[in-house]
Amino acid sequence: EDQVTQSPEALRLQEGESSSLNCSYTVSGLRGLFWYRQDPGKGPEFLFTLYSAGEEKEKERLKATLTKKESFLHITAPKPEDSATYLCAVSGGYNKLIFGAGTRLAVHP
């Protein structure tokens, strides 16, 4: 059964304190791994898609990496505006995304 596990559930950082969020997955025939950001009361906002082990993508202070079993979302020198819930999802087919429960990130000044 396709499954996604994210850790930690919650993370509190000081502004400028770099860290990483983990997404472990099991899926039959990975077609893509997706990272989303979700702010309270809003729908998820697309960040990255990774398709194969070894792939990396960057956007501002965020960098996503992918191995055969997990993905990391690295946050470098975070700012308070990076506070959000970060969701990871995998696709074993084009029609479904299997989401993890998310990591709630709080960045304090």
Place this chain on the structure above:
Amino acid sequence: GAGVSQSPSNKVTEKGKDVELRCDPISGHTALYWYRQRLGQGLEFLIYFQGNSAPDKSGLPSDRFSAERTGESVSTLTIQRTQQEDSAVYLCASSSPDPGGRSFGQGTRLTVV
């Protein structure tokens, strides 16, 4: 606006009533998805539409849930005889045939009292 639009943004209904949620996808997006998000949890797949193909309904939790889509435009998700466990945020997303990122709407927060 160019984004996915959902209405209403909030809905409070009495247990046993039927509700209808609406989603307007991004123009030109052939794929449309409905997800449910319970408080503090990840997104749960409900149903998927792709063009004129038969929808993938495998995520619908019971026969009280149904959805329709008119061509490649508006979709409605209907919940009949609502129960308290139906309380959640219902999110709609659309995408082009490329399996890249889906664009999500703001969601409809459903509260069954």
